[in-house]
Amino acid sequence: MDITQNRTRLIAGAAGLALIAGTGGLLLGRAVLSPAAPSTATAPEAEEDHNPEGFVEMDPARANAAGIVTQRTIDGAFGAEILAQAMVVATPDGEAALTARADGAIIRITKHLGDSVRAGETVALLESRDAATFTADSNSAAARANAARLAFAREKRLFDARVTARQDLEAAQTALAEAEAELQRARSTAAAAGAAGGRHLAVTSLISGRITRSDAKLGNYVTAGTELFRVSDPDRIQVEAAIPASDAGRIMRGDRAVIELADGNVVDATVHSTTPSLDRQSRSATVLLDPVAAGRLIPGQGARVRITPHKAGSASGIVLPEEAVQSIGGRDVVFVANPKGFQAVPVTAGQRGGGRIEIVAGLKPGQAVATRGAFLLKAELGKGEAEH
Template sequence: MELTQDNKKLLAGGTAIALVAAIGGIVIGQSMSPSQPDQTAAAEAGEEGEEEGHGREGFVEMTPTRLQSSGIRTTEVEAGSLASEIIAQATVAAPPEGEAALTARADGAVVRINKRLGDPVKAGETVALIESRDAASFVAERSAAAARAQAARAAYAREKRLFEAKITARQDLEAAQAALAEAEAELRRTQAATAAANVTGNGRYLAVTSLISGRITEVSTQLGAYVLAGAELFHVANPNRIQIEASVPSVDAQRIRPGDPAIIELPGGGSVDAVVRSATPSLNPESRAATLVLAPSGTPAGLTQGQAVRVRIMPRGAPTDGRIVLPEEAVQSVEGRDVVFVRVKGGFQAVPVTVGSRSGGRIEILEGLKPGLQVVTQGAFVLKSQLGASEAGH
């Protein structure tokens, strides 16, 4: 069929309209849809908590400087359950090298006291002086022994010269040698006795010196008091040396081994990590409980010798069923959801969790966390407040 001139004009116009519409659709489509590389970059920035603008939901930015002054503390998540934890009452005590009793080495009268209750003292420092007749006796014995030793050395030297000149017999030389050895042994004994009694240079006083560095925690004497040898005059303790002694029932003690992790709960709030150091092989006859010795990490502030605390011991190898136990303070409610704050790059991320049982200020996490993460256990409410203020501003 042949096309008329009018039909040709209509066909050309329709084709032009269709071509323009197609080109316009392509241009509009490109302008309305974001490119794929931009979406990927935004997702990666969101994962790192560094996306421009509001950042991802639940993220709280925190610089290292602000973190140090905020009072926020984190703990690495470990598997555990409330059923496997052992709660015990404990006492902060001094280890054997952390305290010392200062006693009188001989009978005498206290004529000088250099330290008062609570004063610091260094190892070897003189705390008091005792005037004692035994001090003069020690010095006199040492002087007499020194004179005898000197005479014995001279006699041995003379006999040695005579023997070498073949004037005296060998037995005379051997007798002089034996007498010298005996005299030197007596001199060493008197020198050791004088040093052990801490006799001062003039031979009149006995010095009471501290065995360790620390503070005077007890004074059991006064000026002019006559004391007997062995009487305890002062007590010194080093506040930087502490250990935790926990009383645990025998059934629970059988589950605990040296090296098991533990947590010391401070009376004013917060906690300190510790490990089980040892356990007594026998039970206390009154309480029927075993005593465990825990070593805290470092020298934590807030622990004083004689203080009562509570400890939580987590025996290794106990069944956990994939659960995690945290302080109740670590779990915060945000918009009706239970969340914990996990340490991420640049700050903290609120992570929804499913909680389980609660007991004694502890709570089980059933889902939402895995071991190895750094979770806020103290100061989580601060992050919750900052998160709420940030979302309100946005």
């Protein structure tokens, strides 16, 4: 009987302890989970502004230093683009050859390779016997013209005084006209030759620009027509692209184009014209492109162009270099630039080929997308997520 009572007492005591422990745990849980005023240690973190997911903070200066290049997106079906090799050249009025206008020896060179020159500026002087002839002819013509003026003025006074006949006045007037014409011819000849007085001829620049070639050497004797310098205007350039005959008929004046340089930079352009015939050797048509900004282009530079004809068909999309599309978490994304950095935007990719990829969803025309260096942004994004 005592044993049974002891067991009953032990069971009741254990139940009481369990009840007390449960009640204490419940009160403790309520104290931990119940809302409380934020502590001073965690308040600043709660107030911090976090960038949206997939954002890489990077200012333009840092992006440029990292070699990240962006490209504006434009409408264009994957199969509609025409790819071609091209060459940067000067426009017909953007380059000038400076030649010797007469035989002579080079006695002074005032400009050298790479120097800037203005139109009409002297770049060299020649000592020439022809220069002396031009100067003498001009001086003689001036003297004859002056004598003819005096003779005409004298005949005019005599005719007004009714001393001489009209035919004498008319003869003097004709002689004056002939003398002035001869003076004009002599001066024009001297100016065309670059006569600078005495025995000197000046070689002057026809356009403003920079000297890109110099074959002049002090003391050299050159003949008339010898090219001494070449001057190019860096702002007056165009791009010549060789287009297959099958695609030439699709291109029209005003079509959009992109010039891709070897360093990864791109320059927007428009089609200026297309040659009506094919080159006999390459059997291709030449398309001239006008770049929107010529600062990065240098005459003689090779490039690749992408032309989007107006006759592109009904298919639409955005075509980018393959390196612009990165895979993150099994999704294709591109990095769209904004003033504070780059935002990873999921996209749907279509056809691929020739280093190009078609984006069929996720982008709009006019957005700036990172092309070269997009993998650096992906790495930066992964680094930031690892730190968090």
